Amino acid sequence: MKEKFISFSLNRSLMFALVALLAVGACKSKKKAVQPEPTPAPVERVQETPPPAPAQPSAEEVAAQKLESAFNSVAGASNVSMANQSIEQTLAMFSNQQTPVLIVIHEENGIKDYDEPTTIRKYLEYLKDTKKNLNYISDIRLDANGKVSELELRRK
Template identity: 50%
Template sequence: MNRQKPEMMRQWFRSSFQLLMPANPMLILALAGLLIFGTTSCSSQKRLARKHAKEAHLAQIAQAKADLYEIINDEGYLSLGAKENMLQNVKDMKLDDKEIDELIVRAEEKLARDRAEHMRKKEEETRRAEAERLELERQARERATQYGPIQNAFISVAAAPNLREANLRISQTLEMFASPDVPVLILISQEGEVRDYDRPTTISRYLELLKDQKRYNNDIENAKFNAAGKITELELRTRY
């Protein structure tokens, strides 16, 4: 309420009182009561406003303390960004509270440790990803060296210009296997650890299929060899 209002009411009352001096005394008393009530009502509203402001300030302090303790005691449940935002929000309140200031220092120290740990993990993940990439490249080179002749033999059978040449190439390819009945598994799909294979076949039937279709649409996934270096089991992967 405007601070000038009580003074204005008193001035009005004095003026009215002077005008009403000859008038009814009861009217004068009523005007006096009105002035007292107005002044008292204004003071009560000020006290109520101060009370609400104090309660709101205490609620802010309580919430700020709770947020700061949550940052300080966090064991990895909150993201680094979330904790940084919480700390900044508390700072923006400018609460001017000694305990809050001390907790802010502790929260900043905790976040500094968290940032260092975050960077360490990030660097470790980068190194691990690079190591995995290099290992996959090594395996690919190894497969190319080990399985390259088999892969080329299959391509050669599928690309044979005539039946006679195809049969000759099949005979040459079978020399790489322990027997014509070596099992051949063809992987057609994979989701995680779950693998779905086509109906099992043998190397002789698979080579006949290549001869008929004149198309090789697989890659070598794995192969097992015996002591003589002959293939005893072959696993292929379908290309898409």
């Protein structure tokens, strides 16, 4: 009988401890719910500035795009008369037919080596003959009238 009494009191104390533990756990969660949340710091309203307008391409960039297109049309012309017509239209973009065209063949530590200097007329005739545009515009200089006064090319 003494064993029954001990096991009965042990079961009772375990049950009591479990109920007490649940009650304490429940109280903690109520305390968290009852405590007021801290007020958020006031947010300063900054007037939103409109996004900057997209940058307009410079005159050099526009001229370079037009020249690339013109070079490709000269090189890709289907016959000689179309190539000659494209050459005449392209020459109108230059200050004169003797405008220098420099082709960079090598660059190291900022020092450039150029192929033999040529003129725009000769370069356009070269494009017409080879039917290949192997160079791209790396530097372009415009005069006061907005026409090309010097052109630097590089291999693609």
